[in-house]
Amino acid sequence: MATLEHPAPPPKTSRACPSCGHEPATRSEAAHQRADLAVSWLYLDSEVPGVIIARHHCRSCQPEEPAVDVACTVCGDGPILVGELAIGAATNSAPPEPVQRWLTEEGWQMEPTLLCPDHA
Numbered sequence: 091m092a093t094l095e096h097p098a099p100p101p102k103t104s105r106a107c108p109s110c111g112h113e114p115a116t117r118s119e120a121a122h123q124r125a126d127l128a129v130s131w132l133y134l135d136s137e138v139p140g141v142i143i144a145r146h147h148c149r150s151c152q153p154e155e156p157a158v159d160v161a162c163t164v165c166g167d168g169p170i171l172v173g174e175l176a177i178g179a180a181t182n183s184a185p186p187e188p189v190q191r192w193l194t195e196e197g198w199q200m201e202p203t204l205l206c207p208d209h210a
């Protein structure tokens with residue numbers, strides 16, 4: 091007698107966007123959303139000066155404000171700076187100081203080039 095194998099469905103909560111709760115409707119959208127949610131969007135805390143808040147967004151709730159990528163020299167991955175941070179990064183060659191602190195805490199290497207924790 092043959093047995094039919096059913097792959098276990100992935101837990102629902104892991105596919106939903108933590109920011110807006112959007113759940114992908116199709117498998118390919120789920121793959122895209124997983125990639126989108128892997129990116130950290132860095133904001134400056136409006137109440138605590140110099141403190142960074144990292145959020146995760148799916149395609150439907152990504153901010154439309156000016157945004158600047160911080161990219162690893164090797165793989166090009168990295169967080170996206172939003173709002174004041176993006177403006178600060180656009181006018182300087184190095185990321186703003188609070189961002190540098192956040193990157194260092196996450197295991198990034200700043201000198202001589204930007205390297206993510208996987209390549210530092």
Ligand SMILES: [Zn+2]
Nearest residue numbers: 107110148151
């Ligand atoms: Zn979302």
Ligand SMILES: [Zn+2]
Nearest residue numbers: 162165206209
């Ligand atoms: Zn890298």
